[in-house]
Amino acid sequence: MRVISGNCKGRKLKSVPGKSTRPTTDKMKETIFNWIGPYFSGGSCLDLYAGSGGIGLEALSRGMDFAIFVDNNKQAIHTIKTNVSICGMDDKCEIYNNDSERALRAIDKRKLQFDLIFLDPPYKRQKLESLLEMIEKKSLLKQSGCIICEHDPEVALPETIGGLEQVKSASYGMSSLAMYIHEKKRGSTDDEHRSMPGKL
Template sequence: MRIISGICKGRKLKPVPGKSTRPTTDKMKETIFNWIGPYFSGGACLDLYAGSGGVGLEALSRGMNLVIFVDNNKQAIQTIKTNVSMCGLDDKCEIYNNDSERALRAIVKRDLQFDLIFLDPPYKRQKLKMLLEMIEKKSLLKESGCIICEHDPEVILPDTIGELEQVKSASYGMSSLTMYIHEEKRGGAR
């Protein structure tokens, strides 16, 4: 596992010990950042079910200003902290050991919105549709933002959820990616 591009390009990342998390492969990360644009000039990102923090750190390396990492696994939280420090990006990160739903409710209270949201829940406890509904209902995604879901290829996500519209989807072996944006922004999808 490594950072693919940006200011931390080539930096190796530590995986979460054990088999409780499934890291996003370099191929999947390349696809994600090809879809959403390779580099950013600022912005805020939410990495829910962050695991080792690899996807959020990739976003920071490519120009995001802030990433909020959330995971309910204590080993994952320690791994994220280690990887963030190894990349020297501590001042651009918030790291929370929390359940996804409670974390989203806490974010709503802070009146935050994100340019980019990554959702990668455990495949066996899939609740992407509910999370997408919560994000849409609470307006956590900026009008110009996007949501990337990583999931089991057998999971079929709806074409629309409220104002969110599925604009891209691809499968890579044991994993699939699905991208959502606001419906009215479809013409500007990257």
């Protein structure tokens, strides 16, 4: 596993020991960052169910300037800390060993908002809809931001959730991706998304 582009391109990342986490493949990373970037001039990222921290670190490598990593697995937290140090990104990161919903409530209390939110909950305990509803209700996504969900292909996510709209989707074998943005951005082009410095 590695960082595939940006300032830390080629850095080899540690994987979480065991089979409790499922790393996002390089092909899926490329798809995600082609959808939303591929590079940034600042911005913030929330990597929920962060696992090894690969997505958040990829975002930082490509130009975002702040990321919060959350996972309730202590081995994952140790791995994230190791990978953050490998990339020299310690001053740009906050890492929390916490449940996803508790973490979102804590973030809400701090009045934080993000340009990119990545959700990759365990497939066997899939709760993406409730997480999306919580994120939308608490206004944790910036108006110009987006949410990327990685999920089981058998899970059919709704086209809209509150004020969020699903605008892209793709499947790769045993995993699928879906992208949500605020509905008010409907009709804007992919190039318009990419041309907004630091705002996806």
